[in-house]
Amino acid sequence: xxxxxxxxxxxxxxxxxxxxxxxxxxxxxxxxxxxxxxxxxxxxxxxxxxxxxxxxxxxxxxxxxxxxxxxxxxxxxxxxxxxxxxxxxxxxxxxxxxxxxxxxxxxxxxxxxxxxxxxxxxxxxxxxxxxxxxxxxxxxxxxxxxxxxxxxxxxxxxxxxxxxxxxxxxxxxxxxxxxxxxxxxxxxxxxxxxxxxxxxxxxxxxxxxxxxxxxxxxxxxxxxxxxxxxxxxxxxxxxxxxxxxxxxxxxxxxxxxxxxxxxxxxxxxxxxxxxxxxxxxxxxxxxxxxxxxxxxxxxxxxxxxxxxxxxxxxxxxxxxxxxxxxxxxxxxxxxxxxxxxxxxxxxxxxxxxxxxxxxxxxxxxxxxxxxxxxxxxxxxxxxxxxxxxxxxxxxxxxxxxxx
Amino acid sequence: xxxxxxxxxxxxxxxxxxxxxxxxxxxxxxxxxxxxxxxxxxxxxxxxxxxxxxxxxxxxxxxxxxxxxxxxxxxxxxxxxxxxxxxxxxxxxxxxxxxxxxxxxxxxxxxxxxxxxxxxxxxxxxxxxxxxxxxxxxxxxxxxxxxxxxxxxxxxxxxxxxxxxxxxxxxxxxxxxxxxxxxxxxxxxxxxxxxxxxxxxxxxxxxxxxxxxxxxxxxxxxxxxxxxxxxxxxxxxxxxxxxxxxxxxxxxxxxxxxxxxxxxxxxxxxxxxxxxxxxxxxxxxxxxxxxxxxxxxxxxxxxxxxxxxxxxxxxxxxxxxxxxxxxxxxxxxxxxxxxxxxxxxxxxxxxxxxxxxxxxxxxxxxxxxxxxxxxxxxxxxxxxxxxxxxxxxxxxxxxxxxx
Numbered sequence: 066x067x068x069x070x071x072x073x074x075x076x077x078x079x080x081x082x083x084x085x086x087x088x089x090x091x092x093x094x095x096x097x098x099x100x101x102x103x104x105x106x107x108x109x110x111x112x113x114x115x116x117x118x119x120x121x122x123x124x125x126x127x128x129x130x131x132x133x134x135x136x137x138x139x140x141x142x143x144x145x146x147x148x149x150x151x152x153x154x155x156x157x158x159x160x161x162x163x164x165x166x167x168x169x170x171x172x173x174x175x176x177x178x179x180x181x182x183x184x185x186x187x188x189x190x191x192x193x194x195x196x197x198x199x200x201x202x203x204x205x206x207x208x209x210x211x212x213x214x215x216x217x218x219x220x221x222x223x224x225x226x227x228x229x230x231x232x233x234x235x236x237x238x239x240x241x242x243x244x245x246x247x248x249x250x251x252x253x254x255x256x257x258x259x260x261x262x263x264x265x266x267x268x269x270x271x272x273x274x275x276x277x278x279x280x281x282x283x284x285x286x287x288x289x290x291x292x293x294x295x296x297x298x299x300x301x302x303x304x305x306x307x308x309x310x311x312x313x314x315x316x317x318x319x320x321x322x323x324x325x326x327x328x329x330x331x332x333x334x335x336x337x338x339x340x341x342x343x344x345x346x347x348x349x350x351x352x353x354x355x356x357x358x359x360x361x362x363x364x365x366x367x368x369x370x371x372x373x374x375x376x377x378x379x380x381x382x383x384x385x386x387x388x389x390x391x392x393x394x395x396x397x398x399x400x401x402x403x404x405x406x407x408x409x410x411x412x413x414x415x416x417x418x419x420x421x422x423x424x425x426x427x428x429x430x431x432x433x434x435x436x437x438x439x440x441x442x443x444x445x446x447x448x449x450x451x452x453x454x455x456x457x458x459x460x461x462x463x464x465x466x467x468x
Numbered sequence: 469x470x471x472x473x474x475x476x477x478x479x480x481x482x483x484x485x486x487x488x489x490x491x492x493x494x495x496x497x498x499x500x501x502x503x504x505x506x507x508x509x510x511x512x513x514x515x516x517x518x519x520x521x522x523x524x525x526x527x528x529x530x531x532x533x534x535x536x537x538x539x540x541x542x543x544x545x546x547x548x549x550x551x552x553x554x555x556x557x558x559x560x561x562x563x564x565x566x567x568x569x570x571x572x573x574x575x576x577x578x579x580x581x582x583x584x585x586x587x588x589x590x591x592x593x594x595x596x597x598x599x600x601x602x603x604x605x606x607x608x609x610x611x612x613x614x615x616x617x618x619x620x621x622x623x624x625x626x627x628x629x630x631x632x633x634x635x636x637x638x639x640x641x642x643x644x645x646x647x648x649x650x651x652x653x654x655x656x657x658x659x660x661x662x663x664x665x666x667x668x669x670x671x672x673x674x675x676x677x678x679x680x681x682x683x684x685x686x687x688x689x690x691x692x693x694x695x696x697x698x699x700x701x702x703x704x705x706x707x708x709x710x711x712x713x714x715x716x717x718x719x720x721x722x723x724x725x726x727x728x729x730x731x732x733x734x735x736x737x738x739x740x741x742x743x744x745x746x747x748x749x750x751x752x753x754x755x756x757x758x759x760x761x762x763x764x765x766x767x768x769x770x771x772x773x774x775x776x777x778x779x780x781x782x783x784x785x786x787x788x789x790x791x792x793x794x795x796x797x798x799x800x801x802x803x804x805x806x807x808x809x810x811x812x813x814x815x816x817x818x819x820x821x822x823x824x825x826x827x828x829x830x831x832x833x834x835x836x837x838x839x840x841x842x843x844x845x846x847x848x849x850x851x852x853x854x855x856x857x858x859x860x861x862x863x864x865x866x867x868x869x870x871x
Binding site: 078081082087105107108110111120121122123124126127131134135137138139140141142143144145146147227228230231232234235237238239243262337338340341357358359360361362363364366367368369370371456457458459460461462463465466467468 | 481484485490508510511513514523524525526527529530534537538540541542543544545546547548549550630631633634635637638640641642646665740741743744760761762763764765766767769770771772773774859860861862863864865866868869870871
């Protein structure tokens with residue numbers, strides 16, 4: 066490997082924001098400042114859009130106070146983009162890199178972002194331009210390959226756990242059926258995390274449905290009926306990507322049905338549609354009066370003032386690691402390896418090839434989902450719990466002795 | 469006034485749970501324990517339902533650890549009820565009071581709960597039974613009369629402020645139109661609180677709509693268009709009770725339209741309906757691609773691990789105050805008077821008559837809503853900000869200098 070080139074660096078944030086993507090950015094900024102080989106650090110506004118438009122901010126110019134404040138603040142401080150660059154787009158990116166002598170490229174995002182870094186990296190090599198391209202992982206869905214888990218997941222897991230802990234207490238106070246729709250189009254890791262706050266045998270969520278395991282409406286309603294008969298109430302968490310037994314997401318099914326309706330002004334692919342559909346199904350089949358639903362929506366990835374400290378620390382380390390790697394390696398994606406469990410949770414970072422992460426995605430492993438496909442296993446709890454950094458206790462007095 | 473009777477006491481929690489209704493319960497428990505006149509302290513499970521069923525727990529038996537844990541935990545630790553007792557129901561309540569020698573009645577809830585306490589109190593007086601009946605206020609809607617504000621509001625205000633701060637950062641990262649539906653059927657105090665985290669001139673929410681001020685769909689869409697043209701994005705907060713210019717809630721209007729639809733299995737009075745309707749309106753009129761909505765739902769009143777400390781402290785003081793008052797007064801509702809502003813915020817508690825609070829409700833004062841009826845005034849910010857106990861700072865780098 067050649068010596069680290071004396072050149073400029075660029076960093077961008079792509080895809081859906083998370084609670085800790087700014088901590089990764091802070092990690093990049095602080096590590097870059099230690100290495101004189103890296104001259105300017107360009108912050109690209111709105112990911113690849115900012116690169117091709119040359120809309121760059123000077124990240125060596127921001128104050129420590131802003132960097133540290135940003136690190137504890139959700140969303141993407143550089144802005145994001147949903148652009149998925151093709152070859153022509155990537156050629157433009159490379160042209161800007163050449164023009165600005167940018168030879169370090171740090172890209173924080175999901176599998177699409179790893180793919181972009183990979184494509185630009187290959188094109189640079191083909192044209193004989195020395196570039197070091199590194200992907201820094203983030204997703205709240207936790208669906209990237211190779212890494213044990215993704216920065217962003219722990220904070221989102223803590224959020225949905227605390228939300229459903231409170232929702233379960235609310236459901237104890239005013240019993241009925243409550244359905245919560247959780248982010249996760251293809252992977253059920255976040256829906257599974259709603260169980261992490263369970264403290265009593267009869268705590269909810271009592272049922273969970275995953276994109277990985279199809280469920281018929283008959284079984285969905287039947288499961289709820291069984292819990293309701295036993296406890297007089299039922300809290301259900303479903304992934305937004307929850308599927309029918311044929312593998313089709315329910316969201317798609319109800320949108321299709323709706324297309325035949327000529328009014329056309331009720332949006333069904335929107336956030337409330339799945340929750341409202343499921344509520345109506347339960348109401349009409351079970352004749353239970355109090356059936357409510359919530360769709361947690363963007364709060365899961367952008368709520369202010371509520372991070373998992375372990376997640377923040379790992380996200381920041383991932384940013385630093387990418388910069389360190391770029392001084393000795395040509396390209397790669399930062400990944401996390403778990404080296405300690407439970408209260409002794411620890412992790413190490415390592416480098417994997419960009420193509421191992423690019424475009425692919427991971428589902429919940431079989432051993433994390435129970436045999437009825439409507440809940441999680443202890444193996445899942447052991448996996449996910451440490452990533453939240455710990456959860457508060459909850460209190461309900463219904464179990465106290467009677468006077 | 470006669471001496472405080474040597475007798476038992478009962479406490480209940482009624483209506484929708486809040487983030488601090490358990491702190492008020494803790495206040496009742498700790499104050500009762502100081503007064504030997506009050507013998508048993510019955511905790512009624514599920515409010516008035518527990519009284520008539522005699523489902524009581526022994527609140528002098530719970531540990532300090534449970535009491536303190538409970539005080540920092542949302543929802544109603546004794547359970548709640550939506551029952552609105554009529555005269556017959558109240559007769560049953562009074563019969564149980566007589567049977568159990570209960571002469572102290574503490575009822576934590578909204579205006580319906582004040583009314584129940586009032587009815588039972590009048591009936592007791594008529595039958596010559598010595599009873600001391602006190603209402604302890606709670607609502608997240610903040611719509612009770614007499615009191616400056618309601619315990620529960622500050623914590624919910626902090627929640628929606630932090631949610632919209634994050635949502636606004638998310639909208640900066642991926643620009644478009646975002647609509648957030650906030651609790652509040654008749655009063656816009658909580659929708660107004662979404663502005664409390666604004667730190668930069670162009671921070672959202674850029675528009676707010678209240679139940680108190682009707683808005684036509686034409687003006688709603690027009691307001692959004694104007695902001696979108698100026699900023700390239702727009703964050704909107706609407707009360708769930710947002711009304712048309714004729715005063716009819718939009719939720720009712722869209723439900724009515726829907727009744728003519730023969731399918732009947734899509735619930736429109738549910739949580740997602742208003743948000744999805746507004747999204748569809750903006751999409752179809754403005755041809756903006758990225759229009760999203762969230763309905764914050766029950767998270768606003770039951771999210772675990774996220775209270776306003778000022779709200780917790782006041783809620784607890786209200787519980788204690790009710791008990792203290794009951795030793796010297798016959799009945800009343802605890803109310804809050806503001807005695808210091810801003811960072812020097814302080815408050816005192818006083819007693820008002822039950823009938824002053826019973827059944828009635830308060831709207832946002834005119835001076836809290838701007839002249840265009842789509843935002844709040846500085847007077848509102850001054851009123852609401854201290855109740856959150858302070859909010860985190862947010863960070864976005866788009867204002868930094870370009871390289």
